[in-house]
Amino acid sequence: MSYRPDAYRILTVCTGNICRSPMAEVLLRDRFADLGIDVVIDSAGVSAEESGNPMDERAQRALRRRGYAPGAHTARRVSAEWLPERDLVLVMTAAHERAVARLAEAYRPDVAARVHRYREFDDAATGDLDIADPWYGDDGDYETVMDQLETGLPGIIDYVQASRRR
DSSP states (O other): OOOOTTSEEEEEEESSSSSHHHHHHHHHHHHHHHHTOOEEEEEEESOSTTTTOOOOHHHHHHHHHTTOOOOOOOOOBOOGGGGGGOSEEEESSHHHHHHHHHHHHHHOGGGGGGEEEGGGGOTTOOSOOOOOOOTTSOHHHHHHHHHHHHHHHHHHHHHHHHHHHO
């Protein structure tokens, strides 16, 4: 993560850090850059199983189909020590939320309040707010993830802008 003292910092989290969280990282980085808002975004997984691996090729294809440039990515596992350095932690599922909140509470309890499910910021989302893992699916499942990530962007942008004004 680059050091810019005044930047707002977001961490996106999924299971292995090869599909959903790096996809969200790319979308958020592009959108905030387009808006000229200084935000540093990175991603991680709750599991170390994929650590060291690149972003899944299907995730990269889904990003490219929508005009995003995936860029280089190396999967890594989330660390409790990173959490106090982030203003917002966006997780993909309730299970990720519990895992990251446990890490935060064990390290610094006040940080747990920064952990939110990505789709909490999507006004159109109803019912289950999880973004399902596309790993065992096909390109259509990756497109569904892209749809969910893109529809959550406006709410996340509004939240970040409101947070920066406080």
